[in-house]
Amino acid sequence: MTRPALHGFFSVLDEVLTGSDCYPLHQPEFQGNEWIYVKDCLDTGWVSSVGSYVDRFEQGLQSYTGMRHAIASVNGTAALHTCLLLCDVQPGDEVLLPTFTFVATANAVRYCAADPHLVDISPATLGVDPIKLAAYLDSHTRQDNAVCINRHTGRPIRALIVMHAFGHPAEMDQLQQLCEQHNLALIEDAAEALGSFYRGRHVGHWGRVTALSFNGNKIITTGGGGAILTNNEDLAKKARHITTTAKLPHAWEFVHDEVGYNYRLPNLNAALGCAQLELLPRFVGQKRQLASRYQQLFAGSALGHLVTEPADTHSNYWLNCFVLEPQYAGLRDQILEQCHERHILARPAWELMHRLPMYQACPRMNLSHAEQLQATLISLPSSPVLGAVA
Numbered sequence: 001m002t003r004p005a006l007h008g009f010f011s012v013l014d015e016v017l018t019g020s021d022c023y024p025l026h027q028p029e030f031q032g033n034e035w036i037y038v039k040d041c042l043d044t045g046w047v048s049s050v051g052s053y054v055d056r057f058e059q060g061l062q063s064y065t066g067m068r069h070a071i072a073s074v075n076g077t078a079a080l081h082t083c084l085l086l087c088d089v090q091p092g093d094e095v096l097l098p099t100f101t102f103v104a105t106a107n108a109v110r111y112c113a114a115d116p117h118l119v120d121i122s123p124a125t126l127g128v129d130p131i132k133l134a135a136y137l138d139s140h141t142r143q144d145n146a147v148c149i150n151r152h153t154g155r156p157i158r159a160l161i162v163m164h165a166f167g168h169p170a171e172m173d174q175l176q177q178l179c180e181q182h183n184l185a186l187i188e189d190a191a192e193a194l195g196s197f198y199r200g201r202h203v204g205h206w207g208r209v210t211a212l213s214f215n216g217n218k219i220i221t222t223g224g225g226g227a228i229l230t231n232n233e234d235l236a237k238k239a240r241h242i243t244t245t246a247k248l249p250h251a252w253e254f255v256h257d258e259v260g261y262n263y264r265l266p267n268l269n270a271a272l273g274c275a276q277l278e279l280l281p282r283f284v285g286q287k288r289q290l291a292s293r294y295q296q297l298f299a300g301s302a303l304g305h306l307v308t309e310p311a312d313t314h315s316n317y318w319l320n321c322f323v324l325e326p327q328y329a330g331l332r333d334q335i336l337e338q339c340h341e342r343h344i345l346a347r348p349a350w351e352l353m354h355r356l357p358m359y360q361a362c363p364r365m366n367l368s369h370a371e372q373l374q375a376t377l378i379s380l381p382s383s384p385v386l387g388a389v390a
């Protein structure tokens, strides 16, 4: 039973992965105006944190996402840190976030001297499970002057960070409602989800603030980069201010009115971003085509199934994920090993946050869905170019 199933798995990969001798999870592609825009920065000398490409990139993000404000930052982690500061996360606070996420989500909370409070995900969306969270908040928190308090630690729970895993949007209507009921600020970690829509609107519209990433492995890249999205003008102003060393505008004086950060995206990186943003619709199309190809070929596999976009969403399918049936969980590492022998750089999911040394003492709920998924999930090569050859 195992042997033919494994054989079938690899024959699908052999069919999809052709034309190269190595298959990373996500390879960037520069076939638009990248050279022209970056060269223009060098020719004009506008390479650093001021320049027209930063404005253009921010405007491009606004019009693509339909969000009122986009503030470009040096990376997605800095964007998340800024989002937490904008939501007034204080030292000693707790912030709810999924244990199933990339470490940057939890790290950003610690940068505020606050503690991650880890919650479980829904197996259908891979995002925060609203049903489990609702029951948990009812039994483990109380309200004190419109602040949500952890009954066990006595500390304020200030915010919920929802992460759209592998590009698939979480159940934002339910989660937004829960946040309103319990006086939690809602933050979206949309680092993986540029190009993903929930109920017809781009992700980011539900959170008070949202973080994007343009790291080298994301759907578009600026080399390194990120952005903060919000529809709130005051928060947008504050985001611009604290990411620009909190400097007061003046032609020559250096006056800063609070501790600020050097978090703004350089013009050189924004130039790359402008060219990549022009290609984004094509990338999303190719990735969705690749996803449907994988789905067709893996249909009926005895080993497991692919993660597909949740109901009412249009996912960017940043990474295609194969989930093994529970009885085959023991095969995960063997499959990964065989993939790597064939230069197919498949990966498991991230180690769960509650198992990392710096977060294992954090408050948390029962995390059974995340634990099950982490043991059985394999991310497959998902570069847009693979969707183009189909």
Ligand SMILES: *Cc1c(COP(=O)(O)O)cnc(C)c1O
Pocket: 075, 076, 077, 078, 101, 102, 104, 105, 163, 189, 191, 192, 212, 213, 214, 215, 225, 226
């Ligand atoms: C990539 C990523 C980040 C961090 O973005 P960087 O630009 O690498 O700092 C944060 N959260 C998630 C879920 C990510 O995938």
